[in-house]
Amino acid sequence: MVKYTLKRLLMAVVTLWVIITMTFVLMHAIPGNPFADEKRIQPEIMANLNAKYGLDKPLIEQYGIYMSNLVRGDFGVSLKYQNRTVNSLIAQGFPVSMTLGAAACLIGIGIGILFGIIAGINRGRLPDYAVIILSILGVSVPSFVFASIFQYIFGAKLQWAPVAGWGAPVFLILPTLALGLRMIAYIARMMRTSMLDVLSQDYIKTARAKGLTEGQVIRRHTIRNAITPIITVAGVMVAGTLVGSFVIENIFNIPGMGKYLVNAVKDSDYTVILGMTAFYAMILVAVTFVVDILYVIVDPRVKLD
Amino acid sequence: MSEALLKIDDLHVSFATYAGKVQAVRGVDLSLEKGEIVAVVGESGCGKSVTAQTIIRLNPSPPCSIDGGSILFQGTDLTSLPIKEIRKLRGSKIGMIFQDPMTSLDPTKQVGTQIIEAIRRHEKVSKKEAFARSVEMLELVGISNPVERMKQYPHEFSGGMRQRAMIAMALVCHPELLIADEPTTALDVTIQAQIVDLLLSLREKLGTSILIITHDMGVVADIADRVTIMYAGMVVESGTVEEIFYNPRHPYTWGLLKSIPKPGVNGKERLIPIDGTPPDLLDPPVGCPFADRCDYAMAVCREQMPETTQLSDTHQTRCWLRHQLAPKIKNPITGRED
Amino acid sequence: MKELTQELFLPVGKNPDNANRITRPTTTYFKDAWRRLKQNKIAISSLILLALILLMAIFAPLFSQYDYSSQDMFAVNQWPSAEHWFGTDSLGRDLFVRCWSGAQVSLFIAFVSTMVNVLIGIVYGGISGYFGGRVDMVMMRLVEIIYSVPDLLWVILLMVVMGPGLHTIIIAISITGWGSMARIVRGQVLQLKQSEYVMAARTLGAGGGRIIRKHLIPNTMGPIIIELTFSIPSAIFTEATLSYLSLGVPVPLASWGTLANEGARVLQLMPYQILFPALLLSLTMLGFNLLGDGLRDALDPKLRR
Numbered sequence: 001m002v003k004y005t006l007k008r009l010l011m012a013v014v015t016l017w018v019i020i021t022m023t024f025v026l027m028h029a030i031p032g033n034p035f036a037d038e039k040r041i042q043p044e045i046m047a048n049l050n051a052k053y054g055l056d057k058p059l060i061e062q063y064g065i066y067m068s069n070l071v072r073g074d075f076g077v078s079l080k081y082q083n084r085t086v087n088s089l090i091a092q093g094f095p096v097s098m099t100l101g102a103a104a105c106l107i108g109i110g111i112g113i114l115f116g117i118i119a120g121i122n123r124g125r126l127p128d129y130a131v132i133i134l135s136i137l138g139v140s141v142p143s144f145v146f147a148s149i150f151q152y153i154f155g156a157k158l159q160w161a162p163v164a165g166w167g168a169p170v171f172l173i174l175p176t177l178a179l180g181l182r183m184i185a186y187i188a189r190m191m192r193t194s195m196l197d198v199l200s201q202d203y204i205k206t207a208r209a210k211g212l213t214e215g216q217v218i219r220r221h222t223i224r225n226a227i228t229p230i231i232t233v234a235g236v237m238v239a240g241t242l243v244g245s246f247v248i249e250n251i252f253n254i255p256g257m258g259k260y261l262v263n264a265v266k267d268s269d270y271t272v273i274l275g276m277t278a279f280y281a282m283i284l285v286a287v288t289f290v291v292d293i294l295y296v297i298v299d300p301r302v303k304l305d
Numbered sequence: 306m307s308e309a310l311l312k313i314d315d316l317h318v319s320f321a322t323y324a325g326k327v328q329a330v331r332g333v334d335l336s337l338e339k340g341e342i343v344a345v346v347g348e349s350g351c352g353k354s355v356t357a358q359t360i361i362r363l364n365p366s367p368p369c370s371i372d373g374g375s376i377l378f379q380g381t382d383l384t385s386l387p388i389k390e391i392r393k394l395r396g397s398k399i400g401m402i403f404q405d406p407m408t409s410l411d412p413t414k415q416v417g418t419q420i421i422e423a424i425r426r427h428e429k430v431s432k433k434e435a436f437a438r439s440v441e442m443l444e445l446v447g448i449s450n451p452v453e454r455m456k457q458y459p460h461e462f463s464g465g466m467r468q469r470a471m472i473a474m475a476l477v478c479h480p481e482l483l484i485a486d487e488p489t490t491a492l493d494v495t496i497q498a499q500i501v502d503l504l505l506s507l508r509e510k511l512g513t514s515i516l517i518i519t520h521d522m523g524v525v526a527d528i529a530d531r532v533t534i535m536y537a538g539m540v541v542e543s544g545t546v547e548e549i550f551y552n553p554r555h556p557y558t559w560g561l562l563k564s565i566p567k568p569g570v571n572g573k574e575r576l577i578p579i580d581g582t583p584p585d586l587l588d589p590p591v592g593c594p595f596a597d598r599c600d601y602a603m604a605v606c607r608e609q610m611p612e613t614t615q616l617s618d619t620h621q622t623r624c625w626l627r628h629q630l631a632p633k634i635k636n637p638i639t640g641r642e643d
Numbered sequence: 644m645k646e647l648t649q650e651l652f653l654p655v656g657k658n659p660d661n662a663n664r665i666t667r668p669t670t671t672y673f674k675d676a677w678r679r680l681k682q683n684k685i686a687i688s689s690l691i692l693l694a695l696i697l698l699m700a701i702f703a704p705l706f707s708q709y710d711y712s713s714q715d716m717f718a719v720n721q722w723p724s725a726e727h728w729f730g731t732d733s734l735g736r737d738l739f740v741r742c743w744s745g746a747q748v749s750l751f752i753a754f755v756s757t758m759v760n761v762l763i764g765i766v767y768g769g770i771s772g773y774f775g776g777r778v779d780m781v782m783m784r785l786v787e788i789i790y791s792v793p794d795l796l797w798v799i800l801l802m803v804v805m806g807p808g809l810h811t812i813i814i815a816i817s818i819t820g821w822g823s824m825a826r827i828v829r830g831q832v833l834q835l836k837q838s839e840y841v842m843a844a845r846t847l848g849a850g851g852g853r854i855i856r857k858h859l860i861p862n863t864m865g866p867i868i869i870e871l872t873f874s875i876p877s878a879i880f881t882e883a884t885l886s887y888l889s890l891g892v893p894v895p896l897a898s899w900g901t902l903a904n905e906g907a908r909v910l911q912l913m914p915y916q917i918l919f920p921a922l923l924l925s926l927t928m929l930g931f932n933l934l935g936d937g938l939r940d941a942l943d944p945k946l947r948r
Binding site for chain 2 (some may be wrong): 648653
């Protein structure tokens with residue numbers, strides 16, 4: 001177990017390093033070296049940057065400085081606005097994104113698994129078709145379309161919840177729904193397939209031959225085995241959602257990570273893009289690591305070599 | 306003769322498929338006395354597993370349906386019993402084990418948990434008592450260090466061990482009947498022999514009757530009291546082990562016996578395969594289903610289904626060669642004219 | 644029942660032809676798949692729906708009296724009418740034409756980038772699977788690493804580097820979306836390399852060409868076609884999301900995403916402006932997803948009964 005954990009940890013660090021390096025190279029591959037474009041960057045900021053990040057030094061040295069800053073938890077500063085650091089953006093945006101993401105994951109994964117189980121047990125009957133239709137719609141209709149529909153119906157017409165904004169729990173309702181619906185669809189679809197797969201296994205026949213009731217067969221032998229393959233997907237989803245959704249945060253005007261990143265892209269604020277991507281990567285890799293460890297606990301078959 | 310433990314009468318089972326109805330079992334008769342071991346033998350797809358699974362109604366319905374006949378177990382007809390009642394019988398009165406022990410145990414549950422579950426489903430006993438009984442059962446099926454083994458997961462067991470665990474699980478409630486669906490097929494030859502010995506010794510100790518499904522005539526010779534040979538969903542011959550091995554009367558049985566390797570008897574003796582494949586049961590032939598592959602086929606065989614001929618109290622066959630008008634031929638196994 | 648006569652008991656011997664008779668019709672893999680697909684009403688309806696959308700996208704702009712970019716200040720924000728079937732936008736542009744030329748843009752981007760995805764995926768996966776061992780491990784780890792960050796983020800980063808434009812979107816989606824295809828192809832190749840029937844074919848003297856033609860292509864085509872059907876909607880989705888965030892195709896070009904974005908701004912007053920592009924977008928995604936499901940059922944030989 002210790003060896004396995006260490007190996008996974010090493011893999012996580014390598015992954016993180018590759019992603020950050022790729023992003024660094026990409027950002028410096030932008031034609032016309034925007035990092036040293038004196039016309040676009042205010043001279044005070046430029047001087048600051050040079051002093052702190054050595055932007056006037058060769059690329060390889062900048063890379064060294066950048067990485068050592070990262071290791072010390074410094075994600076960089078804005079090219080556009082003086083006194084704005086990526087760390088401050090993260091400090092403001094991440095809690096917001098995480099709140100929304102956690103709410104969406106909670107309903108998305110919970111309801112998704114529940115629906116998948118219901119569909120799998122009732123294969124070929126009404127509940128199954130209902131879940132299939134819901135999940136195919138959820139996968140096919142982009143979340144911004146759902147978001148707009150919800151804004152129009154529940155926000156503008158029925159006025160059950162505010163159309164956009166942030167600050168009180170009511171603001172969570174519509175974005176959580178819009179974000180969660182897609183997750184419900186994905187998870188329900190996968191869980192259904194997984195349930196059907198498990199139900200066709202020999203050990204289910206054994207369980208039935210023991211005289212267990214259908215309910216016992218499902219509860220004791222099917223669900224746990226069916227959830228195992230969902231963990232990986234759910235893990236990636238949780239990571240992606242916790243760090244915010246570009247689309248949903250923009251539509252609902254939520255001051256989260258996704259909104260800041262899209263703004264940075266529109267502003268061509270390259271250091272912010274780079275810093276936020278690095279943070280993204282960290283969260284994603286950390287969650288993947290946790291999922292890998294969880295897997296071993298849930299499925300005793302996973303080899304620990 | 307006392308009332309049989311299990312008596313299957315004229316059972317018909319079919320499966321609905323895209324191409325139509327496949328008649329997997331077409332009028333099977335079978336009986337099993339208390340303490341007896343009966344083997345059902347036949348090629349893949351002859352309906353032997355379907356018959357066995359139908360006894361405890363394990364085939365999902367749809368697509369499977371029982372179209373006729375009866376299955377009497379201790380005098381109760383299982384074909385008409387509500388599924389709830391069948392579930393109470395499963396595991397308590399009738400245990401079942403399967404072909405592939407590698408996939409037949411839940412990979413995410415400890416072996417002990419799975420055995421205890423079988424006890425506690427049918428009997429109101431404490432966890433502690435169930436644990437003790439499971440350990441006892443594992444010991445009985447020849448698993449050493451049973452207490453430690455209880456806490457292990459199936460992937461920590463070898464194939465033979467898993468089949469032993471499966472047997473322990475199936476017998477832990479002391480059922481009257483054990484259905485063993487190809488219990489040795491997926492195992493190594495040496496392990497096969499061990500499992501056969503185990504089943505025989507368990508019959509001695511627990512008095513369990515065993516219905517064993519197999520295609521291996523070697524296993525049959527070692528274990529069975531009586532044998533039923535199935536072909537294309539029908540019983541073509543049945544009798545005691547002696548009758549089937551020393552006085553077989555159906556050409557298909559001859560074919561099966563000639564295809565067993567007999568090492569060391571005579572270097573020149575060759576294995577003789579049965580040419581061809583069984584008919585598709587989507588559209589079974591009107592006559593004897595074996596006629597197309599039979600060396601002794603007569604015109605009548607292709608046109609009409611033969612009746613069952615009673616050869617002794619225990620021995621019967623379904624073949625036109627037993628008709629009074631049929632020519633006398635030399636039995637390739639016994640060498641006698643009959 | 645016919646009377647039994649002595650003649651009926653004359654030996655006739657066995658009938659080997661009949662003994663090997665096969666009652667079920669023999670078909671080739673693709674014929675069989677096509678037969679099953681034809682039986683699937685949902686898949687066939689989706690196919691027809693997609694064909695209709697494609698035809699409309701090609702021909703509707705040609706035969707309309709309006710042009711997708713010409714503005715009419717006397718007819719701004721008109722609700723759908725006989726004159727303007729889908730209404731007009733804030734600049735008086737006809738939304739019917741804009742929706743269908745938007746379809747052209749969306750579908751063009753999706754098709755081209757999916758084709759490139761498939762090509763890269765086949766080559767990458769093929770090389771990885773063919774060489775196996777260390778090469779395979781490194782190549783697949785790389786895919787794993789790249790995929791620990793969501794596609795959309797990579798696409799956004801690439802768009803930042805290359806600047807907005809039709810071509811850059813195609814390139815960005817093309818070089819980010821091939822991972823799952825590569826995995827599938829690699830899996831198939833690996834499996835095939837070790838499979839006993841290929842060994843058997845080799846033993847029987849089949850050459851490389853024959854093995855590729857008779858075994859590799861039929862076995863890999865199925866999963867590739869299925870993956871293709873699912874990656875087209877995901878490309879449409881990525882493009883729509885980008886355009887919705889105003890990071891996509893530049894004005895006056897419009898894709899469904901751009902149109903939906905423009906519509907979303909006036910959602911509360913003129914919901915028809917987002918309705919039509921969102922509906923077309925969702926229908927197309929739905930069509931591809933349902934067709935993909937149908938193809939998966941049809942092309943999986945294990946499901947044949």
